[in-house]
Amino acid sequence: MHRSTSGRAWLAFPPLVDTNFGSFYPSTAVLAAYLEAAGVDCVQADLNEEFALWLLERTRDTDGRPPGVGQDTMAGAAARWLARSHDSVFDEQGRHDFGPESEYGYLVRLLAGPFLVDPDESVLGPVDRERPVVAAYEEFYAAAGIADRVPEDTSLIGISVPMGPQLLPALLLAERIKATGTAAPVVLGGPALSLMSTGDLGRLLRAHPAVDCVVRFDGEQPLLELVEQAAAGRWDPGSVAGVSHLSADGPLHNDPVAGPNLNSLPVPSYPREALSQLASPTLAVTQARGCYWGKCDYCDFIELYDGSPPFRGRHPGPFLDELAELVGRFGKSRFTFITESIPPAFARRVCRGMLERGLDITWSSFAMVDRRFDRELLELMARSGCEFLVVGMETTITRVLKLVHKSADREENLRFLADARDVGLPLIVNLIPDLPTTTYEEALTALDDVAAYADSLRSVSVFPFEATRSSNVGRFPERFGLQVDDGGGASGQAQYALNHLRNTDPAMTPGERAEVHRRYRQFADSVNSRDYRTARRLGHDPDDALRFAVEELDLLEVDGALLCTNMRTRERVRVPAKAAAILRPYVHGSAFTRRQLAVRAGESAAERLLGNLRKAGMLVDASTGAEHDVRV
Structure with a gap:
């Protein structure tokens, strides 16, 4: 495609995708x-990233007490x-260091929590101007x-609008x-x-006249046709495939x-300007659209490409060429491969190609447990970066995996975990504790299975099961x-209530389900x-000088008690009022010893107090730093 046209497109990525900060x-x-x-001139606006900066400034302007945020919460x-x-x-150059790999990036995501809007049916009507979140986005x-x-x-x-929580902000932006x-048409x-x-x-189109039309599924060709129409002054969205718009006869939806x-x-x-503001940008390279397996009954991502084959993958050669070009163009060496699940054969050929070409990059990808990801291939992937x-x-x-048509069984899952551990390939494992028909006992057995490999996991994400209407589970519950x-019912991980299928799974009682979720999250x-705690047992000697790790702590007084939160380890501990009074001279970071505490509280009380603070990661060796200005 190298035809010549004209026109200018302004492309915006609205809030809120907090995981992409x-x-x-x-x-x-x-x-x-x-x-x-x-031939279309394009301007891109990453309003999601700008929203993160706005949250930080808002927090500073309110002296750390932004409206709508509970003072005793993690946020x-x-x-x-x-x-x-x-x-x-x-970072030292002023670039944004609040991505998923940064030490404190999760704190910015916590600030965004009150603004995550799971769009339900209310978004299909006029905007409720009384909602505080609407006023905040405005x-x-x-x-x-935006006006300028x-x-x-x-x-x-x-x-x-890739994610559900972007829908309301996108409508407000329109x-x-x-x-x-x-006069330019607005297309979502x-x-x-x-x-x-x-x-x-x-x-939605009836209630929001600021939206001129909606492009469904693959957007490249429909958007180009719409830009050409708008630039030529012959706006006719009804003639473009994959477009929904409001005609004189009502809503029309083109196949x-x-x-x-x-x-x-x-x-x-x-x-380039947007990338230059990021401390550690990750560039994305499309590997496929659709999923090479495509059989998981609870998944609806395979529904996103109607009109196309269910799976379209890249050839290794052009994929490697694109990686090399991006490295040369931007000087970046960290990539994520856009795919629902990287195919084993593709992974093998691309990893060999990266090593043969000497592409010195790091990369990550979604993958599914597949017997073809054997130890040799996993080791090759690790060597390739x-x-x-x-x-x-x-x-x-x-039993549950077979019910929902996953590829692997228990034996294959555990083999995959063991091989990845042995070759030094880190994994981020996603768990759904309560897939349909899972019993309480089965959920805890699965947790024990994965927990045996905890030391080799990079991280774990837990998603309570949610039936979506656009999946096989939702169509045939x-x-x-x-x-x-x-x-009624609560929204789930998809953060998109319009697509929820409210249901009950009798395999667990509500109490059992709540306990399972608690244990998985724990x-x-x-x-x-x-875990950044000091390796040796701090305060073992009664004269060891200790201090509160104030540079990492938030301290909040609540009815005389002290709520301590370590922002690095995410640990929280509540010190009762009586103990808080004993510790008050030291909460600003001044040094103290167990012997000094024992004089104030008694030997046994001092030992218990120090033990609890050590366990929660609140103390460090007094020689590691000076006092800080910590308000309580």
């Missing part, structure tokens, strides 16, 4: 490259600590100067842009919209056509032992928390 989501870069190859502790330790999430867009950001000669505004008086697209039913899309050949797509057009694999293991219970419930916390 400190990075650059590739959707606008992929679209921009496709449009630019056809409250994060706000207070960041207000006085703002520079901890920036305040952010005003601070971001879109050039007058812009032909089209494209808003990328309204604000249209309020400037621009992305997985969050592709998974919506056409009925819901119709309601999609096949998406582009992935091997023909140009290299993503990452904006694989930093980690994200593995949707979910459980180790063979009775096949999976689920009872449909039309009377296990995940134990794996994910970095």
